[in-house]
Amino acid sequence: MIFDPSPIELPSSYEKVETTGHVFVSHYPPGTPAVTPVVIVTLNRPAKHNAFTPQMVRDFEKLFPMFDVDERVKVVVLTGAGKTFCAGADLEIGFGVGKDRTADHRDGGGRVALAIHRCRKPTIVAMQGSAVGVGMTMTLPAIIRIGYEKGKYGFVFGRRGIVLESCSSYFLPRLVGHSNASYLVSTGGVFPPTSKHFGDLFNEILPDASQVLPRALELATEIAENVSPASSYLNRALMWRDTGSAEAAHLIESRVINHMFGSEDQKEGVAAFFEKRKPNFKANLDDNPPPSVPWWTEIDTGRSPKAKGPSKL
Template identity: 65%
Template sequence: MSGSAIDLPPSYEALELTHIKLSHHPLGTPAVTPVIIITLNRPEKNNAFTPQMADSLTRAFNLFHIDPRVKAVVLTGTGKMFCAGSDLEIGFGDGGGKAVDFRDIGGRVALAMHRCHKPTIVALQGSAVGVGMTMTLPAAIRICHEKSKYGFVFTRRGLTIESCASYFLPRLVGYSKAMHLITTGGVYPPQSKYFGDLFTEVLPDATAVMPRALELAEDIAENTSPLASSMSRALMWEGANSPEEAHLLESRVFHHMVGQRDYKEGVGSFLEKRKPKFECDPREDCSPNFPWWTEANTLLESRVSKNSKL
């Protein structure tokens, strides 16, 4: 994101975004709620992914990232299918132009979700393939329906994986399983051994997937520190290269956390047997060494306008 100021909406339900719908939880609550629901909303196309959907999702996650009112996000789909992958009737262009100037739209969504301080729970109430799967990989939790089918079908469409899947998928399921999923391009039930623990919960009833995701989101929003959660996920995704380096990094971040008011609130609420009220903002109160890794610049290079007089 750029450093320019962004106006936060008084209500996410009033925010109109193409091909997705934002909802408060409970639905219809006038003020912004700690749990926000994103619903892929192209049921007539099985929620097939479009550039407009990518723009909408990226904007939504960028807003949640800076909004202290939001504590957790639930992503789901309208209808019987979570996402049928990219809308192939729209396609991806003709391959013209320079590769250095191209950014895959699924990758923009994946990075926005990954960089968002607020955890995402994906409620896959139906089947998902292609980018419908890869865009969920940066999420903290994935819950699905046992009778639905899921797959990374790129090689069957003459395409390579995208949405940063080459980074996330092997780390989530292991290289051997990831190689099988990508090489075959097959579609499998969620209990397949090839998925490993990608889906943390597989439910027999499709209608139970969303309520379970909301139950988890409520628990996270009410009982965990957004700052501690964000820093802990970053330690795992952007961790050290050895146990010794991990020890040094974790010690530095832990030392910072002990000085924060969320630590005092967490201990106090536990000893006093009451609900915690965490107030630290992950963007304002993060560890001084955050980010402790070097972030690659994914922005396109600026060019001199042809109309410029040099």
């Protein structure tokens, strides 16, 4: 049985939310007193090339459930401080050998990936510098990855004597194809983002590192201003929560779209189109969901919490 967690009390400002210091949160534009539709999460260990730590896991598991239930937040942008996005696990800290029973262990990268994946607000990753290991795998649940042309990226697990984590054995072959994924993890090599082995993993590649975050924020703003959060979440769920056949997909899509016909967001989207203006989508993701959601079997890694009281739109 998956027990319901305590409701989340939403902050008046994410810039005031306490973190461990290994992750920094800001509004966009930074310094805006109220919560903004676009929120920036920054890996904040530039002196250590943003090497991954257990403290980062705690911050992600605190922040992303908040974003999930906060209707003020529409899109999350994830980036790194300094010249490197993430140098992988902090090898000076190590991997915590022998601390958990095998049956009890849940890898930190996987906990971060699930926090991003289960958050119904989309994440865009601005990879302004190089990334390897968990620095790559944590980005796979995002909707968009923007890379730096001169950066170096790789899935180096085999060269460190470990294996894929962060749910990447699920995400990576679905994003780049099994052949490319096999090449990347079997060689453990580090490549420029233009390498054919990455397929379309990087949605955009920019020649100047300083362009990466502004482009991610531009895309995030466009999505926040023009896309229904409910539609966005359901579209991603329809793709990731695989039904296994075209016929099963047809049945689920039919049930979901039938529910969305006549919804407030559908009416607003059509009205905005005819009136040549930006839409004002207001559907709450927890109110009146399609009756078929979830159509997938929930796996017991902990149920998502609800918001404590209404968030201010």
